[in-house]
Amino acid sequence: MNEWNFGRNIAGIKLLVELGMDYGVDEKKCLSGTGIKHSNLNDAAFIVTGEQELRVIRNIVTLLRGEQNLGLSAGQRYHFTTFGMLGFAMVSSPNLKIALELALRYFNLTFAFCQFSIEETEQEVRVKINADHLPAELRKFCLERDITALITIQRELLEVDSILVQTSLAIPTPSNPQPYIEFFGSRVGFNKKITLAHFDKNKMQQPIRQANPLTLQQCEDQCAKLIERYCSRIGLAARVRAKLINDIHMDMEKMAAMFFMTSRTLRRQLDEEGTSFIKLRDEVRCALAEEYLSALNLSVDETSHRLGYASSSSFIAAFRRMTGKTPLSFKRTNEGGV
Known part of the structure; x- marks a missing residue:
């Protein structure tokens, strides 16, 4: 670091x-x-x-x-x-x-x-x-x-x-x-x-x-x-989160290699910090989705593609699960700035 x-x-x-x-x-x-x-x-x-x-x-x-x-x-x-x-x-x-x-x-x-x-x-x-x-x-x-x-x-x-x-x-x-x-x-x-x-x-x-x-x-x-x-809050999880912000498509194997460890060790250390690679990726995806939809004014389809979802429907379901809103509802609510 x-x-x-x-x-x-x-x-x-x-x-x-x-x-x-x-x-x-x-x-x-x-x-x-x-x-x-x-x-x-x-x-x-x-x-x-x-x-x-x-x-x-x-x-x-x-x-x-x-x-x-x-x-x-x-x-x-x-x-x-x-x-x-x-x-x-x-x-x-x-x-x-x-x-x-x-x-x-x-x-x-x-x-x-x-x-x-x-x-x-x-x-x-x-x-x-x-x-x-x-x-x-x-x-x-x-x-x-x-x-x-x-x-x-x-x-x-x-x-x-x-x-x-x-x-x-x-x-x-x-x-x-x-x-x-x-x-x-x-x-x-x-x-x-x-x-x-x-x-x-x-x-x-x-x-x-x-x-x-x-x-x-x-x-x-x-x-x-x-x-x-x-120091306890800026452990491995925070560094994984920062890497994902720069490359949301990075998988766990590649992430582990960047920290010179195996995926098993990465999984164990994240577990010790009370989180997981999937959870961190979801958090970053949610934050990026909100940015793409509001700040960059991208469409739902464009946002879904950028974040690596298999389909727009998969993205919509995931976004609703994480925020309680559909992407379109969030986009309309945030039109005009914060």
């Missing part, structure tokens, strides 16, 4: 969908290919994979290709409350430097795709952000979003002037750099080899006003439990 493909709370995708909609992209187009439904967006217990969130980013970036500072806009929407228990742990930390170290220790509770590392000099704490491991067409958005979110949260936790000394961005110089200057300040550079945020070391060690050691300890305990829970 990719190092960024850890289990995540649905809050990150919900925020991205809201970003897309504010720029005029329909919710269904934002969620296309993810298997995520509208109802999932408001389910605080719903866990998604990094692959699903990256698919939302790809959808939005592709549809809004002309927007120059989309990642900058996205990053400013992330607040410490967005990160739930981790955010409250950070605001309870003694100072910003410890809060940053805490965020890196519980990195799997963030929504980041970039890699973060810290280096220190006598006067600065430098946060290096790398996106080289991500698809080339998504690196600019992810770099912009992740560094902007970092600085947005820093400003919420510690309202100290000039704590950000300078910023180096590994992105092309925008045609209109003013939005970047307004956010990062005048000492922002483009076309750099690496993305770096330079913070004043002394100011980072100033106390956070809301610091509380007891609350911090309680929040850290909860963060550890959340990571354990997310």
Whole structure:
């Protein structure tokens, strides 16, 4: 599994969908290919994979290709409350430097795709952000979003002037750099080899006003439990589901081979997670069917063919069993958007 493909709370995708909609992209187009439904967006217990969130980013970036500072806009929407228990742990930390170290220790509770590392000099704490491991067409958005979110949260936790000394961005110089200057300040550079945020070391060690050691300890305990829970929810079943979203025609033998195991082992491990290959395939088929019928406006016959059903009648029966509606009834209900 990719190092960024850890289990995540649905809050990150919900925020991205809201970003897309504010720029005029329909919710269904934002969620296309993810298997995520509208109802999932408001389910605080719903866990998604990094692959699903990256698919939302790809959808939005592709549809809004002309927007120059989309990642900058996205990053400013992330607040410490967005990160739930981790955010409250950070605001309870003694100072910003410890809060940053805490965020890196519980990195799997963030929504980041970039890699973060810290280096220190006598006067600065430098946060290096790398996106080289991500698809080339998504690196600019992810770099912009992740560094902007970092600085947005820093400003919420510690309202100290000039704590950000300078910023180096590994992105092309925008045609209109003013939005970047307004956010990062005048000492922002483009076309750099690496993305770096330079913070004043002394100011980072100033106390956070809301610091509380007891609350911090309680929040850290909860963060550890959340990571354990997310890991258990992002097991083999989630990875099988993600593969099926990309290829719904994949059979169990081929799926098992992709995970370097036998079909018998795959069946046993899925059973241990309380599911089966057939059940997962039905779930994905249902989600894709709803997307094809509503977002892509395909006919019942076209949807049936794409999903690999032997006949339209087989598809109609299966769809009714899974949703309680016929495909045509669902299509009519959802005409005009969510």
